Amino acid sequence: MMHRKKxxxxxxxxxxxxxxxxIIIPKDAAALDESYFKGKKMTFLVPFKPGGGFDTYARxxxxxxxxxxxxxxxxxxxxxxxxxxxxxxxxxxxxxxGRTVMIIQTGAAVINELAEVKGIRYxxxxxxxxxxxxxxxxxxxxxxxxxxxxxxxxxxxxxxxAIASIGRDFSTITAILMLKAFDIPYRTVMGYSGSGEQIxxxxxxxxxxxxxxxxxxxxxxxxxxxxGIMVLGKMETDMSKFSExxxxxxxxxxxxxxxxxxxxxxxxxxxxxxxxxxxxxxxxIMRTAFEKxxxxxxxxxxxxxxxxxxxxxxxxxxxxxxxTAVENFKNDASFMKMVKDIFGGAY
Amino acid sequence: MKSNLADWIIRISFVLLFAAxxxxxxxxxPKTRIIPLIVCICGLATALVDCIMPKKGINANxxxxxxxxxxxxxxxxxxxxxxxxxALFFGLVVLGGLIYGSVIFLFFFLxxxxxxxxxxxxxxxxVTGGCIYLLFHIAFQMxxxxxxxxE
Amino acid sequence: xxxxxxxxxxxxxxxxxxxxxxxGTGIGYAIGFIPGLAGAxxxxxxxxxxxxxxxxxxxxxxxxxxxxxxxxGSLSAILFNAPGTGANVPASWDGYPMxxxxxxxxxxxxxxxxxxxxxxxxxxxxxxxxxxxxxILLAFGPPEFFMLSVMAYSFVASVTGRYPFKALAAVFFGxxxxxxxTDPALAIPRFTFGTFYLWEGVDLIPLVMGLFAVSEMIKLxxxxxxxxxxxxxxxxxxxxxxxxxxxxxxxxxxxxGIASVIGIIPGLGAELATFMCYGHALQSSKTPEKFxxxxxxxxxxxxxxxxxxxxxSLLTTLAFGxxxxxSMAILLGFFITMGIIPSPExxxxxxxxxxxxAWVIIIANVLGACISIFxxxxxxxxxxxxxxxxxSVLLVVTVxxxxxxxxNLGDIGTTFLFGFIGYxxxxxxxxxxxxxxxxxxxxxxxxxxxxxIQIYQGAGFLLRPLTIILAIIAIAAFAWPIISQKMKKxxxxxxx
Numbered sequence: 001m002m003h004r005k006k007x008x009x010x011x012x013x014x015x016x017x018x019x020x021x022x023i024i025i026p027k028d029a030a031a032l033d034e035s036y037f038k039g040k041k042m043t044f045l046v047p048f049k050p051g052g053g054f055d056t057y058a059r060x061x062x063x064x065x066x067x068x069x070x071x072x073x074x075x076x077x078x079x080x081x082x083x084x085x086x087x088x089x090x091x092x093x094x095x096x097x098g099r100t101v102m103i104i105q106t107g108a109a110v111i112n113e114l115a116e117v118k119g120i121r122y123x124x125x126x127x128x129x130x131x132x133x134x135x136x137x138x139x140x141x142x143x144x145x146x147x148x149x150x151x152x153x154x155x156x157x158x159x160x161x162a163i164a165s166i167g168r169d170f171s172t173i174t175a176i177l178m179l180k181a182f183d184i185p186y187r188t189v190m191g192y193s194g195s196g197e198q199i200x201x202x203x204x205x206x207x208x209x210x211x212x213x214x215x216x217x218x219x220x221x222x223x224x225x226x227x228g229i230m231v232l233g234k235m236e237t238d239m240s241k242f243s244e245x246x247x248x249x250x251x252x253x254x255x256x257x258x259x260x261x262x263x264x265x266x267x268x269x270x271x272x273x274x275x276x277x278x279x280x281x282x283x284x285i286m287r288t289a290f291e292k293x294x295x296x297x298x299x300x301x302x303x304x305x306x307x308x309x310x311x312x313x314x315x316x317x318x319x320x321x322x323x324t325a326v327e328n329f330k331n332d333a334s335f336m337k338m339v340k341d342i343f344g345g346a347y
Numbered sequence: 348m349k350s351n352l353a354d355w356i357i358r359i360s361f362v363l364l365f366a367a368x369x370x371x372x373x374x375x376x377p378k379t380r381i382i383p384l385i386v387c388i389c390g391l392a393t394a395l396v397d398c399i400m401p402k403k404g405i406n407a408n409x410x411x412x413x414x415x416x417x418x419x420x421x422x423x424x425x426x427x428x429x430x431x432x433x434a435l436f437f438g439l440v441v442l443g444g445l446i447y448g449s450v451i452f453l454f455f456f457l458x459x460x461x462x463x464x465x466x467x468x469x470x471x472x473x474v475t476g477g478c479i480y481l482l483f484h485i486a487f488q489m490x491x492x493x494x495x496x497x498e
Numbered sequence: 499x500x501x502x503x504x505x506x507x508x509x510x511x512x513x514x515x516x517x518x519x520x521x522g523t524g525i526g527y528a529i530g531f532i533p534g535l536a537g538a539x540x541x542x543x544x545x546x547x548x549x550x551x552x553x554x555x556x557x558x559x560x561x562x563x564x565x566x567x568x569x570x571g572s573l574s575a576i577l578f579n580a581p582g583t584g585a586n587v588p589a590s591w592d593g594y595p596m597x598x599x600x601x602x603x604x605x606x607x608x609x610x611x612x613x614x615x616x617x618x619x620x621x622x623x624x625x626x627x628x629x630x631x632x633x634i635l636l637a638f639g640p641p642e643f644f645m646l647s648v649m650a651y652s653f654v655a656s657v658t659g660r661y662p663f664k665a666l667a668a669v670f671f672g673x674x675x676x677x678x679x680t681d682p683a684l685a686i687p688r689f690t691f692g693t694f695y696l697w698e699g700v701d702l703i704p705l706v707m708g709l710f711a712v713s714e715m716i717k718l719x720x721x722x723x724x725x726x727x728x729x730x731x732x733x734x735x736x737x738x739x740x741x742x743x744x745x746x747x748x749x750x751x752x753x754x755g756i757a758s759v760i761g762i763i764p765g766l767g768a769e770l771a772t773f774m775c776y777g778h779a780l781q782s783s784k785t786p787e788k789f790x791x792x793x794x795x796x797x798x799x800x801x802x803x804x805x806x807x808x809x810x811s812l813l814t815t816l817a818f819g820x821x822x823x824x825s826m827a828i829l830l831g832f833f834i835t836m837g838i839i840p841s842p843e844x845x846x847x848x849x850x851x852x853x854x855x856a857w858v859i860i861i862a863n864v865l866g867a868c869i870s871i872f873x874x875x876x877x878x879x880x881x882x883x884x885x886x887x888x889x890s891v892l893l894v895v896t897v898x899x900x901x902x903x904x905x906n907l908g909d910i911g912t913t914f915l916f917g918f919i920g921y922x923x924x925x926x927x928x929x930x931x932x933x934x935x936x937x938x939x940x941x942x943x944x945x946x947x948x949x950x951i952q953i954y955q956g957a958g959f960l961l962r963p964l965t966i967i968l969a970i971i972a973i974a975a976f977a978w979p980i981i982s983q984k985m986k987k988x989x990x991x992x993x994x
Contacts, residue, residue: 051541051542220819306835405661
């Protein structure tokens, strides 16, 4: 009898000890906080070359990520191959351990995915979006010396409107979609190497229009070198300078929806995402840290100094906006057709 | 100029190169293919002339810009060994990254190619690797390629 | 105008500005010296420091650094055949042979002096062309850019070397490689063999590092030789290099002038300016056969061209906000922060500011030259370090330099591959200079050709007056070497 009691006792003791130990010794998922990042290295992917806008934001932000997460180091890694698509593939296949983040040109990511460009191995909606960096309304501009001052003027032009473009980059697509929404025939003058050359092309009269982000164009518009025809996307500055023609020209509901979706994407122009499949706790920790970084007054001051506006939006909202945008576009048959036409055969 | 056989191999390689790319260009739409095609046709013509009339237009007194003549008598074996070393360097960098690959390569290169003393073969790679690490990782805050084994 | 000129000058000498100018010059020079770290990379690395400064100081700092990156790059081009940037390549064509003959000091000094004069000239060009820059930029469009790049091909005729048909094959090889990547007409990735890496084409820096530096190191390793066999008094001829450059002042001025004009035009690239200046030096020389073997005129011409284009490039960036290069794009960002909004009005309203920028360029160039000249004496001695150590370390450094900018496996592969190809090209007599010209110019030519065709929806662009003028000049440039050869032969026949 004593022998059996001892056995049971021992068994119970071992069982309880084991369970207690099991609770005390932390498993990763169980007791997760910032200390998870202690001593780890974080890679910050940038889909463009050093010195550009995306790269600058990443470099400005890195010290503040280090401030709010005990990472050993934040390394900015530029990977411009494929116009940034290679970097997005890399993010998609990275381990969901929170150690890889990327600043993404959301519009390009979504559009290329919808166009099913060969070689794409990511899905925008599946990334764990951590924050929005900037929204960037785009402006369709023309030469002030030309007669093209409104969308109506473009419509009544009895030839194709020439768009100065780099290639199949997002600014070109925005310009094309803006024109298509108003049923304006267009052709592209493709091959320019950067926004500067696109602007020169319009000023010189080699092309009729181009569409670029408002921060890029504002200096030229203010100086009177360019005339703003239409703005797409939400703006924080005064809109009275630019004409809003949608109502006046009675564009169709379908096209209105499409422009709305496009504006939605421009609203999250630059955003930061982490690997897909991140656990909710990890996502929460990272989003909180990024929120603190983005609202840090020193960060905001240095961003201002570098002439880089910041429009922070939290991770959950950004995630929702991306997923909604993808959904909206997928359900918009005419938009999908337009995208396939623009990209068709090229890849 | 090196041995006749090697020279002919190179000449024919150029012919094949232009022919191949010229054929590949038909995979693309007309606007995309036109410039490469023109280049390949001209290149093919030039390479063929070079094959058929190898002595044409040789100007022995002309300057030779951008490259000096390879010292005569280097020997095929010597060159081949050098390429093996270069391939080793490449392999080490691909696997171990720019810094580790370079340090390990330097060690082997100094010891077994140049036959340097142990002290040199050990210290110089470490010093070089250290300087590179300081410059890029610390000063520029830029991480160099880490190698397939580590990335 | 004179007041602006003077006040621009004095504001640069304020202690804090001067201090930053010095620091910026030193750092820019050092980064330029490291093989493979090109201009925009240097600026990108300096951005974190610049951000912590006041805007005006940041501009002085960055501008000074940017102005001397080429000067630093010419040092590694001349000493080790490892050009810091694509635009430093021609300097190595004559500078490195000079180093091999133990004349490294003289070459460095000549390069430095020519760079300084080129930079100074470009600073004055910046100041002087302000009233007309807008007119120039509006008149020059893609059709003119196309013609200019065609003109640059005439340079090839001068560098064919011993085997003209092999050189031609090399040019077409370079042209072919330049077509790899996204095509300008339809934005279709071409010859990319299924990789994203090649979407932007073969990158210039790994190509140049491999083709010139790595192949040279392999060459030295195989022949078990160092760069310079010891015994020669190295570094003592530094002041001779300075003197000779001043003696050839007219060549320097001409090349600076050519480069300044090319610099004004955005998108043509730094390499074009330098190649054309080298070509001009070659064609105007009384001893063209010496080029490629250590002709100091080659070094002088190339380096004057290098720094000569900076002033023009800055002017365009300020006049229109259109950066001529990625370095200028970075600078532009800082200008805007300072409240300098590029526009023709700004050129009139902020004249003192623009003049002080020009002075920064001028002074930084002079300083950079001084660094080269005084340090050159000792740096040249590096070339005499014995082969096992020097060649091994340089091999490693140039590979890293080739791969560092983008840091991917593709660039590493490119560097090694072109190390092999460069060696073979030398061995079998295919001109690497011709190849590089084809590669660099190919993209510019095709891009501007297609843009012109798209703008005019046909070949109508060829009828533009400026295009026709440039075409005539281009034909002349092509014909000149042939005509001058014939004239030379006739003269020799008559003398007989």
